Amino acid sequence: MVLQVDIHKDFGKFRLDCSFEAESGQVTGLLGASGCGKSLTLKCIAGIEKPDRGRIVLDGKVLFDLEQHIDLPPQKRRVGYLFQNYALFPNMTVAQNIAAGVQDKAARKATVRRLISSFYLEGQEHKYPRQLSGGQQQRTALARILASGPEVLLLDEPFSALDSYLKWQVELELADILSAFSGPVLFVTHNRDEVQRLCQQVCVLDNGRSQAMMPVHELFEAPRTLSACLLSGCKNVSRAKARLDGRVEALDWGVILDPGQPLPEGLSHIGVRAHYIRPAEGPGPNILPCRVERVVENVFSTVVMLSTPGGNQGFSRLRIELEKARWAALAGREPLWLELPSNDILLLTGD
Amino acid sequence: MNSLRIATISTALIFFLGIAAAYYVAKLPRLVKGVLDVVLTLPLVLPPTVVGYFLLRLLGPKRTIGLWFLNVFGLRLTMVWYSAIFASAVVAFPLMYRTARGAFESFDITLAQAGRTLGRSNTWIFWRVMMPCCKQGIIAGTVLSFARALGEYGATAMIAGYTPGKTATISTTVYQLWRTGDDEGAMAWVLINLAISAAVLLCVNMLEKKDRRPRRRAAPVSGEVE
Numbered sequence: 001m002v003l004q005v006d007i008h009k010d011f012g013k014f015r016l017d018c019s020f021e022a023e024s025g026q027v028t029g030l031l032g033a034s035g036c037g038k039s040l041t042l043k044c045i046a047g048i049e050k051p052d053r054g055r056i057v058l059d060g061k062v063l064f065d066l067e068q069h070i071d072l073p074p075q076k077r078r079v080g081y082l083f084q085n086y087a088l089f090p091n092m093t094v095a096q097n098i099a100a101g102v103q104d105k106a107a108r109k110a111t112v113r114r115l116i117s118s119f120y121l122e123g124q125e126h127k128y129p130r131q132l133s134g135g136q137q138q139r140t141a142l143a144r145i146l147a148s149g150p151e152v153l154l155l156d157e158p159f160s161a162l163d164s165y166l167k168w169q170v171e172l173e174l175a176d177i178l179s180a181f182s183g184p185v186l187f188v189t190h191n192r193d194e195v196q197r198l199c200q201q202v203c204v205l206d207n208g209r210s211q212a213m214m215p216v217h218e219l220f221e222a223p224r225t226l227s228a229c230l231l232s233g234c235k236n237v238s239r240a241k242a243r244l245d246g247r248v249e250a251l252d253w254g255v256i257l258d259p260g261q262p263l264p265e266g267l268s269h270i271g272v273r274a275h276y277i278r279p280a281e282g283p284g285p286n287i288l289p290c291r292v293e294r295v296v297e298n299v300f301s302t303v304v305m306l307s308t309p310g311g312n313q314g315f316s317r318l319r320i321e322l323e324k325a326r327w328a329a330l331a332g333r334e335p336l337w338l339e340l341p342s343n344d345i346l347l348l349t350g351d
Numbered sequence: 352m353n354s355l356r357i358a359t360i361s362t363a364l365i366f367f368l369g370i371a372a373a374y375y376v377a378k379l380p381r382l383v384k385g386v387l388d389v390v391l392t393l394p395l396v397l398p399p400t401v402v403g404y405f406l407l408r409l410l411g412p413k414r415t416i417g418l419w420f421l422n423v424f425g426l427r428l429t430m431v432w433y434s435a436i437f438a439s440a441v442v443a444f445p446l447m448y449r450t451a452r453g454a455f456e457s458f459d460i461t462l463a464q465a466g467r468t469l470g471r472s473n474t475w476i477f478w479r480v481m482m483p484c485c486k487q488g489i490i491a492g493t494v495l496s497f498a499r500a501l502g503e504y505g506a507t508a509m510i511a512g513y514t515p516g517k518t519a520t521i522s523t524t525v526y527q528l529w530r531t532g533d534d535e536g537a538m539a540w541v542l543i544n545l546a547i548s549a550a551v552l553l554c555v556n557m558l559e560k561k562d563r564r565p566r567r568r569a570a571p572v573s574g575e576v577e
Contacts, residue, residue, distance in 0.1 A: 048464045074467035087465035091483035100479075101469045148469045 003152050003184045007044050007054035007064075016040055016051075018210040020203045022152075022184040029195040029216070030188045031231050032205035038188040039084070041205070042154045045186070046081045047074035058152060080150030084157050086141035088129035094140050095125040101147030115143040134162040135170040142177055153178070153185045159194065171197065192233045196220065204228040224264070226348045229271045234346065235319045237271040238310075248347070252317050254310020255288040260342035269348040274303075274321045276344035279330055280337040286345075289335035290318060295327075302327040306336065353432055354521040355547065358500040360433075361440035365496050368440075369447030370489065374477070376448075377455045395445035399505025402441055406510050410437060430512050435520055438506035443499040447492040454488025455481070494555050498548060 006019035016037045022028035032038050043049040045056055047063065050071060056064040058079075063072050088097050098115050102108045116125055119139040129137055138158060145153070158174060159167050175198055178185050187199055195202050195216060202219050204211045206227035214228075223229040229237060238252035242263045249256050250270055257270070280287045290306035293316045297303075302324050305316035318338070322330070330336065376387050394402050410417045410428040417428045428434060458481055466476040482489065504522040511518040513527050521544045528537040 043464075046464075046468050048467070074464070075470045075472065077468070078470075079468060081465065081468040083461050083465055085459075085461065087459070087461040089462060089466075089480050089484075091480065100466070100471065103470050144469065 001059040001151065001183050002057075003045070003059075003186070004055070004057040005041070005045060007041065007051035007056065009040065009044065009049070009051045009053075014208055016044075016208040018205065018208070019054075020210055020213050022186055022201075024182060024184050026200040027178055027185045027187050027198055028213075029199035029202035030186060030205055031190065031192070031195050031202050031219070031228075033190055033231070036205045037208040038190075038205055039156050041210075042081065042156050042186065042188055045077075045152070046079045046154060047072060047077050048081075078149065078151045080145035080148065080153045082138075082141055082145060082153070082155045082158055085161055086129075086137050088137060088141055088144070090129055093126050093128055094121055094132070094136075097129070097140055098144045098147050101144040103148070111147055115147055119143040133166065135166050135173070138162070138170055139173070142174075146181075151183045153181055153183065155185065155187045157189055158187075159189075159191075174198070190231075192219075192231060204231055223271075223346060224349060226269045226271075226350060229269070229346055229348050234271045234273050236274060236277070236317075237269050237348070238317065240267055240270040240348075242267050248345075250310065252310050253288060253308040255286075255308070255340075257286050257340060257345060258342050259345045259347055261347070264347050264349055266349040267347055268350045271346040271348055272340045272344055273346075274319050276341060277318070277320045278339045278341065279326075280339040282337055284339070286342055287337055287339045290338050291335055292331075295331075297324075300324070306338070353435075353517075353519060354501060354544075357433075357435045357439055357520060358497055361436045361443060361500045362493060362497040364436070364440050365444050365447045365500075366493055369444055369492065369496070370451050372448050373451035373455055377452055391448050392445045394441050395449075399438075399442055399503065399507075400509060403438060403506035403509030406437055406441065406506060410434075410510065429510050430514075430518065432511070432518050434511035435503070435507040435518065438510050439500035439503040442503050442506055443496040446495040446499055450488050450492030450495065451485070454485035454492075457488075458484055490555060490558070494551065497551060501544070501548065 001024040003022045005021070007016065009016040014037070018037065018041045020028070030038050030041065040049060044051045045063070051064065051066075053066050054064070055062070055066075058077070062068060062070045063077050064070060089100065092100065095112055095116065098112045099108050102111045116122060119142065121136065121139060121143065124132060124136055129140065132140065159171060162170055171194070178198065187194070189195060199216050201213055202216050203213045204219070204225065204227055206225070211225055211228060219228060219232045223232050223234070226237065238250040241249045241251060243249055243256065246263065247256050247258050248263065248267070248270055259270070283289070288308060290308055292304055293307050294305040295302060296305070300323075301321050303319060303321050304327065306318045306320070307315055308317040310317065320338070372391060376384055376391070379387065407429065408414055412418065412421055412427060412429065420426050420428055428437070462480055462484065463476050466480055467473070502522055503520075504526065507520055508523055508526075511520075513519055513523045515524075519527070521540050525537050525540045525544070528540065
């Protein structure tokens with residue numbers, strides 16, 4: 001089963017241009033900063049919002065197509081939507097909430113009983129949503145969605161309403177539920193770790209525009225766009241200019257680097273992940289002198305903020321993270337020479 | 352007990368009309384909503400005599416609607432016992448409409464959206480989710496409307512007049528008795544009115560408490576960690 005999405009919606013200042021495909025048997029992440037149109041995309045697929053143009057097709061069934069004048073109501077789309085706040089009906093108990101998802105009256109009781117036991121909600125049946133913990137609320141909401149027999153699951157930041165100490169457990173449970181689901185799953189988040197742990201492929205959404213779908217490992221190993229690189233958690237980026245000799249001038253760092261790979265068309269930035277930057281003994285290729293601006297002690301590591309030859313003094317352009325003992329050996333060096341290994345330089349385009 | 356009959360019927364009318372109006376107006380675009388809001392709330396701020404005047408212009412036996420009813424059904428719409436229903440319904444309507452609309456606007460729209468993605472009809476969502484969630488506002492609106500309908504005087508006096516035993520309501524009776532110097536008679540009706548109003552409010556309070564109790568009993572399971 002394939003979900004094909006190609007939708008456009010104009011809000012004046014903000015434009016949504018989103019297209020991608022999601023297949024059965026895998027969890028597709030939609031990764032983007034808040035306000036980039038992730039939730040809006042899900043709402044268009046579910047039929048809650050109406051796109052201005054485009055097409056949404058699920059397994060050959062057209063859910064929305066402007067030209068064919070097809071716009072199925074949410075009731076007929078068979079799209080399960082897990083809302084950020086779960087949207088449990090506060091006036092109904094757990095059992096009643098789940099029953100609300102079952103259309104078939106004859107099967108209602110049995111379905112509810114089966115879901116309550118498979119979602120570990122025994123003993124909670126007669127409680128109201130606000131008497132449940134965050135994790136139980138999410139399980140109730142998922143049970144209710146699965147009760148309605150959806151063909152696709154849309155998950156809208158499912159962990160944002162949870163306390164962090166609950167998150168881990170709930171995430172593991174969700175992973176189990178998702179792997180048992182047969183249709184396509186769309187998972188919206190702004191959190192790269194969730195993408196890494198739960199998704200198989202990911203589509204980056206930057207200011208309303210979707211980028212090419214990529215396998216999750218590519219997002220972390222070789223992001224190709226600036227927004228993907230930033231969303232994957234890379235803190236060190238610099239504006240960049242391609243040179244004729246195949247090297248790159250990092251404008252913000254004031255250094256010319258040899259990336260050891262051909263430069264892509266439209267190169268605009270380069271990035272290096274903090275843990276790939278290595279301290280060096282002295283000048284050399286891909287090595288630049290830095291000045292320590294700030295040291296932040298984390299629980300198990302030390303984060304060092306550095307200014308570079310290209311930047312103004314006092315303004316940190318690079319950030320490295322070291323084990324405490326390693327930093328202790330380096331502290332006090334002035335300047336601190338750092339190597340940006342050519343294999344680990346990320347070459348990025350604007351979008 | 353003409354008064355109770357009138358107040359009950361008009362409250363029942365307003366209940367549905369007010370909720371329907373609130374439901375549809377809350378969905379409208381802002382400009383239309385603003386205009387309709389003013390029109391639907393006007394009876395609340397207009398002097399009841401002005402409302403009465405408008406009603407007479409519309410429903411009087413020689414006016415359009417009144418004439419039509421007289422011709423088709425042979426029914427007079429003014430100066431009969433049910434005339435006061437029109438008066439009290441129009442005057443009390445804004446109270447129901449406004450409180451219901453306030454309740455609908457604070458209703459979490461994602462609940463309705465969730466219901467739709469679950470395959471539930473809009474009717475189901477309205478009666479099973481929206482109304483129970485807005486219950487407090489709806490009850491408050493109903494009670495206020497009932498109280499207002501019971502106490503309606505100005506428009507009622509104009510459209511139904513005062514015929515003892517026929518069109519008289521408590522409020523018009525009190526005025527007539529006082530005017531004719533029957534102080535004790537007036538006092539008696541005042542006390543009756545007080546008793547009815549107090550009883551209504553008491554009933555509502557009890558209903559609300561009864562509604563809250565079972566939830567409270569099941570509540571203390573907090574601190575539950577998975």
